[in-house]
Amino acid sequence: GAVVSQHPSRVICKSGTSVKIECRSLDFQATTMFWYRQFPKQSLMLMATSNEGSKATYEQGVEKDKFLINHASLTLSTLTVTSAHPEDSSFYICSARVQGQLRQYFGPGTRLTVL
Amino acid sequence: QKEVEQNSGPLSVPEGAIASLNCTYSDRGSQSFFWYRQYSGKSPELIMFIYSNGDKEDGRFTAQLNKASQYVSLLIRDSQPSDSATYLCAVNAGGTSYGKLTFGQGTILTVHP
Numbered sequence: 001g002a003v004v005s006q007h008p009s010r011v012i013c014k015s016g017t018s019v020k021i022e023c024r025s026l027d028f029q030a031t032t033m034f035w036y037r038q039f040p041k042q043s044l045m046l047m048a049t050s051n052e053g054s055k056a057t058y059e060q061g062v063e064k065d066k067f068l069i070n071h072a073s074l075t076l077s078t079l080t081v082t083s084a085h086p087e088d089s090s091f092y093i094c095s096a097r098v099q100g101q102l103r104q105y106f107g108p109g110t111r112l113t114v115l
Numbered sequence: 116q117k118e119v120e121q122n123s124g125p126l127s128v129p130e131g132a133i134a135s136l137n138c139t140y141s142d143r144g145s146q147s148f149f150w151y152r153q154y155s156g157k158s159p160e161l162i163m164f165i166y167s168n169g170d171k172e173d174g175r176f177t178a179q180l181n182k183a184s185q186y187v188s189l190l191i192r193d194s195q196p197s198d199s200a201t202y203l204c205a206v207n208a209g210g211t212s213y214g215k216l217t218f219g220q221g222t223i224l225t226v227h228p
Contacts, residue, residue, distance in 0.1 A: 032214060043203060043218045044159070093158045097214065102147050102164075102207050104216060109158040 003027055004096050006107035013084055014115055021079045021110045023094030029074035030096035034104060035067075038091040050077045084114040118142075119206050121219035130228050134191040138204030138219055141185070148180055148187045149205040149216065152198075159203055162189070194226040 003026040013019050023033055032051050036044040048069050050056040056069035068080040077096075081088055091111055095104035118141045128134045136150075147166045151159035165171045165178040165187065177190040187206075191198055204219040 034215070043220045046215060046217070049215065102214065103149075103161065106158045106160070111156075 002098075002105045004030075004094065004105045004107040006092075006094055006110050008110060009108060010111045010113075012113045012115065015085050016083055018080055018082045019084055019112060021081075021092055021094075021112075023077045023079070023096070023107050025075045025096045025105070028096075028098055028105075030077075030105075031074065031099040032097045033071055033077040034095045034097070035069060035077075035079050036093045036095070038093060038109075044093065047079075081112065084112070086114045088112065089114045119204055119217050119219040121202075121204050121222050123220055123222060125223040125225055127225045127227060128194050130194060130196060130226055132194050132226075134194045134198065134224055134226070136189040136191070136202050136204075136222050136224065138187045138189075138206075139185055140187070140204075140206045140217075142206070142208050142217075143182075143185065145185075145206045145208050147207040148178070149207070150176075150178060150187075150189045151203040151205060151218075153201045153203055153221065155201075162202075191224075194224075196226050196228055199224060199226050 005024045007022045035047045038044050047062045048056045048058045050069050050071040052071045058064045071077040093109040094107045097104050120139045149164045150162040153159045163173045165180045171178045175192045179188045201221040203221045205216040
């Protein structure tokens with residue numbers, strides 16, 4: 001149990017376009033989802049925390065107008081990278097948490113390449 | 116700023132040996148501690164977590180926590196080449212950061228036959 005999926009697993013786009021990444025909890029309801037970004041040879045950096053039905057909370061230095069997060073249901077959160085640029089190329093990973101538990105279940109990640 | 120520090124390595128051990136991975140954290144209010152393994156190009160997978168001082172064992176893995184010293188470690192017994200990966204220490208802080216994980220930079224482990 002406790003499986004989190006992400007779609008797409010890999011995306012290549014042109015500079016200036018927007019990309020949407022979906023994160024789904026397949027067999028449980030996730031009251032909270034997290035979005036991370038990982039650059040090569042670096043650790044995971046939390047971008048934002050998303051609670052179902054409310055606005056996401058962004059970490060310091062993360063542009064909320066550039067990285068749009070929607071958590072419309074207990075099983076789906078989306079991250080939209082707007083007007084993507086090459087420096088946004090990274091590995092984006094979501095995780096989901098069940099209410100009352102601290103453990104986070106990670107999705108397989110999405111590799112974004114902006115040309 | 117809440118920080119989690121790990122030795123980036125690489126740590127190289129022979130097959131069958133014990134690998135010892137260390138992590139220190141700065142926030143004394145931290146409540147729970149996680150060890151993840153990450154293979155290249157993949158997302159992290161949870162190895163184990165620990166909340167209380169002392170040792171916690173799960174198969175070949177033992178996590179050790181010392182809150183007074185703000186130190187958590189992971190021992191891997193009988194290391195196998197398949198254990199070669201980056202090991203990430205993550206800390207869950209309390210207070211207003213409850214539920215968030217702060218990751219260390221990771222330790223690269225290589226187990227050679």
